[in-house]
Amino acid sequence: MERLASAEHRFSTRQVFQLPLNPARHICKSRCLKGQEHAGFAAALGLMSLTFSGFISLGISSVLFESRIGCLEPEVPKETETFIRSINRMFVMTLLTMAMPKFLHRVFPKPWKIFCESWDYMFRMTEVAEKVSRGETVEGKYLTYYLAQEKLSMKSIYGNVTELLLAGVDTISSTLSWSLYELSRHPRVQAALHEEITGVMKGGAVPSAADVAQMPLLKAVVKEALRLYPVIPSNARVISDRDIQVGEYLIPRKTLITLCHYATSRDARFFPEPDSFKPERWLQKDASHHPYASIPFGVGKRSCIGRRIAELEVHLALILMHFEVKPEPEQGPVRPMTRTLLVPEKDINLQFVSR
Numbered sequence: 001m002e003r004l005a006s007a008e009h010r011f012s013t014r015q016v017f018q019l020p021l022n023p024a025r026h027i028c029k030s031r032c033l034k035g036q037e038h039a040g041f042a043a044a045l046g047l048m049s050l051t052f053s054g055f056i057s058l059g060i061s062s063v064l065f066e067s068r069i070g071c072l073e074p075e076v077p078k079e080t081e082t083f084i085r086s087i088n089r090m091f092v093m094t095l096l097t098m099a100m101p102k103f104l105h106r107v108f109p110k111p112w113k114i115f116c117e118s119w120d121y122m123f124r125m126t127e128v129a130e131k132v133s134r135g136e137t138v139e140g141k142y143l144t145y146y147l148a149q150e151k152l153s154m155k156s157i158y159g160n161v162t163e164l165l166l167a168g169v170d171t172i173s174s175t176l177s178w179s180l181y182e183l184s185r186h187p188r189v190q191a192a193l194h195e196e197i198t199g200v201m202k203g204g205a206v207p208s209a210a211d212v213a214q215m216p217l218l219k220a221v222v223k224e225a226l227r228l229y230p231v232i233p234s235n236a237r238v239i240s241d242r243d244i245q246v247g248e249y250l251i252p253r254k255t256l257i258t259l260c261h262y263a264t265s266r267d268a269r270f271f272p273e274p275d276s277f278k279p280e281r282w283l284q285k286d287a288s289h290h291p292y293a294s295i296p297f298g299v300g301k302r303s304c305i306g307r308r309i310a311e312l313e314v315h316l317a318l319i320l321m322h323f324e325v326k327p328e329p330e331q332g333p334v335r336p337m338t339r340t341l342l343v344p345e346k347d348i349n350l351q352f353v354s355r
């Protein structure tokens, strides 16, 4: 974060992702650009994530409300900013509160308090439902559809909309960040991807879903990033009605089974050189992968409902990459750690060099 890219590559944060989330810009100015709006810069993932979160929140809220929540405005509304931060704090506190026995919450009340405050704030974001109950008009087909279902309680509406909003922000922003991190460390893959994108776009400015469908390497890059960094690193199921057998193990009914996606997707039996970023492994037609070895979106009827939106958003955001992304020279490798979601253990510093 402290270092700047060379002066000949001058561009602002806004130009890089065209996503001027205000807090990000302020951090950037004060710590990095020292008051100059236009300069090359090295973006830290913390900063990048904020910017990405703004972009992603905008996308999800457009789907949910068919209206924008102001992430791309010069002045981001306070409530939007607080909403994004609440999601983040909730995830940080989840692990801590889950691990703490109940009695300890009385001794150390802060984590639980922050956890509850974050959820309360996220629920308030959906107050639009209350407007409807008061007979006020609300834009947005998705919400209107929900609200029109007379059998749904307000509690269900709040729950569903809040879950969709929170499930779709950090997940995509993290995937985007890890994808750029790996691309910055694999210039050949990045060059091939750039070639693929420019070949399909042929000078066109705005890619469509149909364009993305013609970009196998782009999809492979995202698959590989999700294999190495499954943003939800583990998952759980309870089979309540019967005992089941998995391999040599008999699992009695009502047992909580926790699966670790992270471990299986880095298992050398399924993915040779499991810790290496090799998007080409997804392109080899003769190579078959165990269908459940890498399941970043889960499987079955409770699998990720937002998968298609997520994939498209990540693909499109990577296409916005009119820059060559390079690692900050002094930065070593960054490892992932779990904070309910899988996150980087330290800031990722990248340079964005105008093409």
Ligand code: HEM
Pocket: 060, 163, 164, 165, 167, 168, 169, 171, 172, 175, 226, 230, 231, 232, 235, 236, 295, 296, 297, 298, 299, 300, 301, 302, 303, 304, 305, 306, 307, 309, 310, 311
């Ligand atoms: C890269 C991005 C994303 C990843 C890796 C991801 C991953 C996952 C995973 C692993 C699950 C649990 C699946 C299971 O238990 O089998 C899940 C559930 C869910 N996801 Fe996502 N997700 C992403 C983006 C999104 C987006 C954009 C949305 C909403 C627009 C979303 C909404 C949901 C919802 C509502 C569930 C719960 C589904 C249910 O319980 O039936 N996700 N996601």
